[in-house]
Amino acid sequence: VRGPSRADPSSIVNDLLMPCSPGDPGAIEMTWMDVPGDKLLEPVVCMSDMLRSLSSTKPTVNEHDLLKLKKFTEDFGQEG
DSSP, rough: OOOOOSSOOEEEEEBBOOOOOOTTTTTOOOOTTSSGGGGGOOOOOHHHHHHHHHHHHHSOOHHHHHHHHHHHHHHHOOOO
């Protein structure tokens, strides 16, 4: 895709890569490890993207884990 160069943001280059679906026209199948860091055009993320993500993301810690942490802190007198 076309976008600003990493080396010189005022310069536009035509050889950047961006995430897409496998069936997209012109798509090249690659893993994240295959993509050179200076060739990745990151998608723009806005507040509505973050809010949508937060509305569908489940907590990684449950109430039982929090109680165990509280007990540990009480027993050993340290936080975290």
